[in-house]
Amino acid sequence: MCAVRDVCVIGLGLIGGSVLRAASSAGRRVWGASASQEDVDAAVADGFDASTDVAGALTRAADGDALVVLAVPLTAVDDVLRLVAAHAPNCLLTDVTSVKGPVLDSVTRLAPDARYAGGHPMAGTAESGWKAATATLFQGATWVVCAEEDEGGSDGEPDLTAWREAAALALDAGARVVPLPALAHDGAVARTSHLPHLLAAVLANVASVGGPLAGALAAGSFRDGTRVAGTRPELVRAMTEGNRAALLPVLDEALGLLGAARGSLASTGGLKATIDAGHDALVSLTEQQGAPRTPVTLDLRAPDAREGLLSFGQRGGWFTALDGDILHGEVA
Amino acid sequence: MCAVRDVCVIGLGLIGGSVLRAASSAGRRVWGASASQEDVDAAVADGFDASTDVAGALTRAADGDALVVLAVPLTAVDDVLRLVAAHAPNCLLTDVTSVKGPVLDSVTRLAPDARYAGGHPMAGTAESGWKAATATLFQGATWVVCAEEDEGGSDGEPDLTAWREAAALALDAGARVVPLPALAHDGAVARTSHLPHLLAAVLANVASVGGPLAGALAAGSFRDGTRVAGTRPELVRAMTEGNRAALLPVLDEALGLLGAARGSLASTGGLKATIDAGHDALVSLTEQQGAPRTPVTLDLRAPDAREGLLSFGQRGGWFTALDGDILHGEVA
Numbered sequence: 001m002c003a004v005r006d007v008c009v010i011g012l013g014l015i016g017g018s019v020l021r022a023a024s025s026a027g028r029r030v031w032g033a034s035a036s037q038e039d040v041d042a043a044v045a046d047g048f049d050a051s052t053d054v055a056g057a058l059t060r061a062a063d064g065d066a067l068v069v070l071a072v073p074l075t076a077v078d079d080v081l082r083l084v085a086a087h088a089p090n091c092l093l094t095d096v097t098s099v100k101g102p103v104l105d106s107v108t109r110l111a112p113d114a115r116y117a118g119g120h121p122m123a124g125t126a127e128s129g130w131k132a133a134t135a136t137l138f139q140g141a142t143w144v145v146c147a148e149e150d151e152g153g154s155d156g157e158p159d160l161t162a163w164r165e166a167a168a169l170a171l172d173a174g175a176r177v178v179p180l181p182a183l184a185h186d187g188a189v190a191r192t193s194h195l196p197h198l199l200a201a202v203l204a205n206v207a208s209v210g211g212p213l214a215g216a217l218a219a220g221s222f223r224d225g226t227r228v229a230g231t232r233p234e235l236v237r238a239m240t241e242g243n244r245a246a247l248l249p250v251l252d253e254a255l256g257l258l259g260a261a262r263g264s265l266a267s268t269g270g271l272k273a274t275i276d277a278g279h280d281a282l283v284s285l286t287e288q289q290g291a292p293r294t295p296v297t298l299d300l301r302a303p304d305a306r307e308g309l310l311s312f313g314q315r316g317g318w319f320t321a322l323d324g325d326i327l328h329g330e331v332a
Numbered sequence: 333m334c335a336v337r338d339v340c341v342i343g344l345g346l347i348g349g350s351v352l353r354a355a356s357s358a359g360r361r362v363w364g365a366s367a368s369q370e371d372v373d374a375a376v377a378d379g380f381d382a383s384t385d386v387a388g389a390l391t392r393a394a395d396g397d398a399l400v401v402l403a404v405p406l407t408a409v410d411d412v413l414r415l416v417a418a419h420a421p422n423c424l425l426t427d428v429t430s431v432k433g434p435v436l437d438s439v440t441r442l443a444p445d446a447r448y449a450g451g452h453p454m455a456g457t458a459e460s461g462w463k464a465a466t467a468t469l470f471q472g473a474t475w476v477v478c479a480e481e482d483e484g485g486s487d488g489e490p491d492l493t494a495w496r497e498a499a500a501l502a503l504d505a506g507a508r509v510v511p512l513p514a515l516a517h518d519g520a521v522a523r524t525s526h527l528p529h530l531l532a533a534v535l536a537n538v539a540s541v542g543g544p545l546a547g548a549l550a551a552g553s554f555r556d557g558t559r560v561a562g563t564r565p566e567l568v569r570a571m572t573e574g575n576r577a578a579l580l581p582v583l584d585e586a587l588g589l590l591g592a593a594r595g596s597l598a599s600t601g602g603l604k605a606t607i608d609a610g611h612d613a614l615v616s617l618t619e620q621q622g623a624p625r626t627p628v629t630l631d632l633r634a635p636d637a638r639e640g641l642l643s644f645g646q647r648g649g650w651f652t653a654l655d656g657d658i659l660h661g662e663v664a
Contacts, residue, residue, distance in 0.1 A: 122549065143554050144549070147490045154552065178548055178549070180545070187542065187544060189551075191539045191541070192539055192551055193553055193554060195535060195538060196535060196551070196553035196556070197439060198590070198593055198607075199535055200553070200607070200610060201607050201609065201611070203528060203586070203610075204613040205609050205613050206527060206586050206589065207524055207586050207613065208613035208617065209585065210520050210524065211621060211646075212646075212647055212648030213512070213645070213646060214520060214650070215620045215621045215648050216510055217454065217474060217476070218524045218617070219454060221525055221559075222524040222525060222528050225528035225531060226528075226610075228553040229555075230618070233607045233608050233611045236603075237602075237607055241603055244601055247597065248594065251590070251597070253541065254538050255590055255591060257534045258530070258534050258583070258586065261530055261533075266580055269576055270569075271530070271568075271573055272565075274529075274537075274567060275572070276565050277536075277564045278532060278533025278535075278558075279533070279561055279563075279568075281537050281561070282558050284540065285536070285539065285540065288544055288547045289550075300600075308642050311603075313548075314543075314545060315544055316544030316545055316548040317548070318538070318544075318548060332544065
């Protein structure tokens with residue numbers, strides 16, 4: 001297994017461009033392709049091997065068994081997967097979109113022979129396009145790399161090749177890797193990222209009804225609670241609308257809790273249950289995040305490696321290094 | 333009119349103690365009383381005139397026409413107002429609790445002859461009690477001082493004596509003064525402070541269902557959106573439960589907007605309306621807060637001074653100085 005596998009990135013915006021730069025900085029041979037002439041021109045001007053010939057880039061990946069990274073918006077994934085099926089049907093494949101279940105479904109449907117492990121680097125800036133890309137964007141960030149419980153090589157042995165390659169790229173970029181099934185990822189980000197964006201939008205909307213007075217009386221709680229409503233709307237729509245299946249039940253939970261608070265305030269005048277539970281939840285989460293973490297190693301060649309990965313991720317663990325087939329990480 | 337009127341503070345916790353210290357630092361004669369022996373002992377140890385004899389402190393205020401400041405929790409206001417009616421029935425009176433409509437109702441009912449203008453200094457810390465009090469707590473803070481549209485002296489002239497005295501105290505403490513009717517205040521803080529606290533509690537609760545994974549994947553949006561869930565629950569309950577009448581319709585607005593988002597995501601898959609409106613609302617608010625502000629003066633002796641005050645507050649204006657009867661402020 002090649003420790004410095006070549007990397008082919010399709011899509012050269014902020015995330016794709018940063019992946020290309022980070023992989024290159026880590027000493028890998030890299031090339032990229034994008035439908036955006038502007039991003040390609042900017043990448044070439046910065047000395048990178050980039051073109052608008054996506055099919056050609058994929059053919060080259062197939063010839064050299066490179067890792068292909070899909071870094072296009074969710075709405076463009078299916079089109080690129082059709083090109084993967086045509087030009088690099090058996091390639092090692094990962095992606096960097098913010099939802100994982102829908103992309104897994106698309107890969108299964110459109111490029112079923114690809115050796116795929118989905119990814120989600122949780123990093124970004126308010127900027128977009130190649131010009132905003134940096135080799136250090138993912139330093140210290142969390143990067144989910146997906147594995148499913150029911151996968152396995154045809155001989156019953158664990159086939160973690162694609163997972164290993166996607167994780168090695170994330171680690172090369174300086175990220176910490178959390179292994180999760182696609183749907184567990186989508187449910188967790190619905191709770192910890194997509195719901196916060198929608199609550200911020202609702203709060204900003206409710207405040208705006210109060211007119212200029214809201215600006216004069218805005219407390220710190222309001223500034224904190226609305227900050228992410230300033231994110232570019234198309235980014236927020238892409239991640240929330242793309243995660244519809246996982247987000248709907250989480251929205252229902254939030255509506256249920258807020259409705260219960262409303263009912264309690266109206267009927268008894270009290271909000272103790274809501275406020276105490278919210279406080280306790282935040283305290284627990286903060287304690288968990290501050291708890292001492294135990295070093296862990298995991299051998300990817302072990303028969304139960306897949307189960308070990310997934311159990312480790314669900315417990316809130318992450319990996320920080322890959323040494324041969326040995327992962328090094330920590331968990332609370 | 334005495335420019336440095338004496339100040340009698342009832343309640344010597346964080347807010348009352350800070351009012352006493354700030355008024356003293358501004359050169360006023362001050363004394364305080366509290367049912368808390370601990371706070372009184374600490375105040376006396378710091379060289380202040382304080383006792384547990386609330387009735388005596390009020391009698392002294394009545395004798396010297398001092399400004400009485402109620403700085404007790406909302407749940408204790410009625411009991412202290414009965415003492416005001418008994419020992420200083422005509423006194424100049426203000427308060428520093430976080431809701432204004434319920435206190436105005438209590439004053440009207442229990443101490444109807446007091447010359448009252450409610451106040452709400454929007455400042456605080458995570459600490460409580462006299463030992464946390466400082467003379468600078470209100471420097472740069474917003475301090476709402478209430479006036480009602482239908483008030484007026486018995487001869488039809490504006491009677492802004494109580495408003496003037498409460499505002500002068502706030503300005504002495506370094507705050508900026510926003511004049512508002514009690515119910516306008518309560519509606520605005522329901523939107524900009526109380527709803528954010530409840531949404532933060534709901535968000536922390538929803539995330540905790542995700543278990544340890546939520547801690548590993550918590551994004552900046554989540555940290556911002558849950559931060560105030562760490563506030564002491566009894567403080568959050570006091571302000572939200574105390575503002576029930578104004579908070580209920582605001583909770584209904586939030587439930588309506590969140591429910592509409594849920595419905596749109598389920599039926600059409602889109603969240604454009606929610607996300608765009610939230611983004612636009614925050615941009616507008618930020619632009620308004622950053623807009624150049626125009627200096628304004630207002631003569632408290634003018635026949636339309638009350639209307640001028642209230643219109644100014646509703647437009648998001650605040651006052652920063654009082655020179656004789658002339659207020660100096662700014663508005664966007």
